[in-house]
Amino acid sequence: MKVLLLFIFLCTEIAFSQIDTNRIVEPNPSITDTIEYLVKIAWDNNPMPQLYRSKKIQAEEELHQSKWSWLDALNFTYTFDPSGSNTNSSVQSTDKLQRFGVGISVNIGSLFRVPSVIRQSEEEVLVANANLLNHRLYIRTQVIQRYALYKQNIAMLRIRSEAVNDAQSTLMLVRYRYENGETTLETYNNALRVYTDNQERQAVSIGDLAFTKASLEEILGMRWEDIFK
Numbered sequence: 001m002k003v004l005l006l007f008i009f010l011c012t013e014i015a016f017s018q019i020d021t022n023r024i025v026e027p028n029p030s031i032t033d034t035i036e037y038l039v040k041i042a043w044d045n046n047p048m049p050q051l052y053r054s055k056k057i058q059a060e061e062e063l064h065q066s067k068w069s070w071l072d073a074l075n076f077t078y079t080f081d082p083s084g085s086n087t088n089s090s091v092q093s094t095d096k097l098q099r100f101g102v103g104i105s106v107n108i109g110s111l112f113r114v115p116s117v118i119r120q121s122e123e124e125v126l127v128a129n130a131n132l133l134n135h136r137l138y139i140r141t142q143v144i145q146r147y148a149l150y151k152q153n154i155a156m157l158r159i160r161s162e163a164v165n166d167a168q169s170t171l172m173l174v175r176y177r178y179e180n181g182e183t184t185l186e187t188y189n190n191a192l193r194v195y196t197d198n199q200e201r202q203a204v205s206i207g208d209l210a211f212t213k214a215s216l217e218e219i220l221g222m223r224w225e226d227i228f229k
Helices: 002-018 034-045 048-068 068-073 088-097 108-179 185-220
Strands: 075-082 100-106
Touching: 034 048, 034 108, 034 185, 048 108
Parallel strands: none
Antiparallel strands: 075 100
């Protein structure tokens, strides 16, 4: 079981090391590269990356400390008894040895726990790196999805606005012909219904566009109009 966990740990670490994080969030994208530019803005304005970076630094510091935790298993003692004196040189020398003392003790249990503590710290560093990487991927995915929906709704509103204009022109023509007795009331009502339906679709598109714009601005952390000033 331990061998399997170690294998999974190493495979995961290798996988993360092969990912170029600069390709997820470009450090200095050109403003002409809209997607990369928006991803960078979203990353810079999002408060979560700083939190994940802090957790990563904390995990790395704990790993560094855990590598020296074997010192906790050692206990150094020092004793000194200044009382008493003797003028005889040989006795005085022996007395000094008796009044000074240094000792070292080892806590075997703590010493054997050190490798486990180090492995746990290494896993915490891996988790911290994974969280930071995962948030990079999340930001990038959200920006691309929300920007795509925003552009899609712009196109849909344009199409439906054109449909409204066409339906209005048709309605005006049918009304003119109806008033001159050149067409039936049913034809006029059908043209009116088509015009009304297109107006409803246009209204829905206006709402969808406003919603997707707000959603995009949420992930970007700023108003859309302020980005490309």
